[in-house]
Amino acid sequence: MQTLQYLRPTLYATCFFSMHVAVAMLLPAFVDLADGSPDWMVFVGVSVAVFVVSLLGILSLRQPLPRFSPRFGFLVTTVLWLSTCFVGALPFYFSALNLSFAQSVFEAVSGLTTTGSTVIAGLDNVPRGILLWRALLQFFGGIGIxxxxxxxxxxxxxxGMQLFRAESSDRSDKALPRVVQLTTALVVIYVGLNVLCTLVYAALGMTFFDAVTHAMATVSTGGFSTHDASFGFFPSPAIHWAAIVFMILGGLPFVLFVDLCVNGKLTLFNDIQVRVFVAAIVAASIALAIWLTATHDMAFHDALTHAAFNVTSIITTTGFASTDYALWGPFAVALFLILTFIGGCSGSTTGGIKIYRFIIVFAALNRSLHRLVYPNAVVPLRYGDRRVDADVFESVMTFLIAFFALLAIITVLLSLTSGLDLVTSLTGALTALCNVGPGLGDIIGPAGNFATLDDAAVWVLSAAMLLGRLEIMTILVLLSPIYWRS
Incomplete structure (x- = not known):
């Protein structure tokens, strides 16, 4: 079959990337060694084993890569992410945390997909090597997505991402002459944002270790913290506002940063999705701050800080929390449930449905209403000032149908496998598919975690996080018989 010819180069690419992941494990090994934690031997042992196996795979599978095609793209993307998740889970499994294999995979998947859900309780007492490894997984997952x-x-x-293919290519060509240079620029910008975020956090009072790990979790919009209280551990409003800025930066299209850094052109707000993204954060934050001031006897500036932080965290699918916002009342809970769906911009580190899809859907709704009034009118579907082709609209609708169908299926599976209540099952499925992190309810809410869920639920949620991170269709197409036909 035609697809089978791609298995060998896919495994080669997987081994090549796994070898680099193995080298990265030496960083937390050095930290644990310096701290006197015996887990340093776990990191070194896993690193050596994965490196040797990967090197042997590279030597035995080396051959000219085939011409890139959609079939190859679907396969290599899915296999690469799956294998990296399993490799990233090994330090958790062999560490002193006593996690099951399902829990270890869940933690690695949550890190690489920048979801931020965790099965580890008592983070304040966990060895720093493990905490650094969690942050590194989110760092790699952020730049990967x-x-x-x-x-x-x-x-x-x-x-519907093909809507940005021509635009991205045009802007990339104007900014830098070759794709390799564009990739280099994106990596430099991503690393630069992490370094800048680290310096800001450290200057505002975080320890250097907390600053490094939280910076990697902020720019990647991942949400892993080194403390059970997340950002509630840091009482400084300045730290919260700094996090808001960097979470927003992580939710913006990175290709537009290239225009700014290379050409000196501030084209961010020329993109309609950026304007809607920022407007949604501002509007939701102000509305929630007013609600808190009126109902919780909270000073407006404190209310605005907590509201803006948690609204930004959920919309950008970061998943940090400054407090247990589930206690803010029904309006706040309903608002956060809606915000969980949204996500950031295309070409960012965020998950969720994404802003541009909502813009296209509402444009289609407006066109339908127009046609009801003027049946013979020719009304093109537009995204900003650009016309949306039929195949783009079809792709967006297909994604949304698949998203809500999977949301229903995963919700039912969670209620069947673990006997979870409806709120926990629904928000657990939603936060996994949207790569947000916390759900709602007493178990997986912003003040809880996923540690008490059984292995069956953990496997379901791990699959959901991968589906959401790879935009659902990337994995679903591999499950279709037509993909494997010649």
């Missing part, structure tokens, strides 16, 4: 969101998903016509 930016890369495939800018270069691969538009090519594979995933979820």
């Amino acid at each position: 930016v890369a495939i969101g800018l270069f691969l998903f538009p090519f594979l016509r995933i979820g």
Whole structure:
């Protein structure tokens, strides 16, 4: 079969990337060694084993790569993310945390997909090597999803991302002459944002270790913290506002940063999705701050800080929390449930449905209403000032149908496998598919975690996080018999 010819180069690419992941494990090993934690031997042992196996795989599988095609793209993307999740889970499994294999995979998947859900309780007492490894997984996952969101998903016509293919190419060509240089620029910008965020956090009072790990979790919009209280551990409003800024930066299209840094052109707000994204954060934050001031006897500036932080965290699918916002009342709970769906911009580190899809859907709704009044009118579907092709609209609608169908299926599976209540099952499925982190309810809410869920629920949620991170269709197409036909 035609697809089978791609298995060998896919495994080669997997081994190549796993070898680099193995080298990265030495960083937390050094930290644990310096701290006197015996887990340093776990990191070194896993690193050596994965490196040797990967090197042998590279030597035995080396051959000229095939011409890139959608079939190859779907396969290599899915296998690469799956294998990296399993490799990233090994330090958790062999550490002193006593996690089951399902829980270890869940933690690694949550890190690499920048979801931020965790099965580890008592983070304040966990060895720093493990905490650093969690942050590194989110760092790698953040830059990984930016890369495939800018270069691969538009090519594979995933979820309407082809809308940005010509735009991204045009802007990239204007900014830098070659794709390799564009990739280099994106990596430099991503690393630069992490360094800048680290310096800001440290200057505002975080320890250097907390600053490094939280910066990697902020720019990647991942949400892993080194403390059970998340950002509630840091009482400084200045730290919260700094996090708001960097979470927003992580939710913006990274290709537009290239225009700014290379050409000196501030084109961010020329993109309608950026304007809607920022407007949604501002509007929701102000509305929630007013609600808190009126109902919780809270000073407006304190209310605005907590509201803006948690609204930004949920919309950007970061998942940090400054307090248990589930206690803010029904309006706040309903608002956060809605915000969980949204996500950031295309080509960012965020998850969720994404702003541009909502813009296209509402444009289609407006066009339908116009046609009801003027049946013979020719009303093109537009995204900002650009016309939306029929195949883009079809891709967006296909994604939304698949999203809500999977949301229903995963909700039912969670209620069946673990006997979870409706709120926990629904918000657990939603936060996994949207890569947000916390759900709602007493178990997985912002003040809880996923540690008490059984292995069956953990496996379901791990699959949901991967589906959401890879825009659903990337994985679903591999389950279709037509994909494997010649």
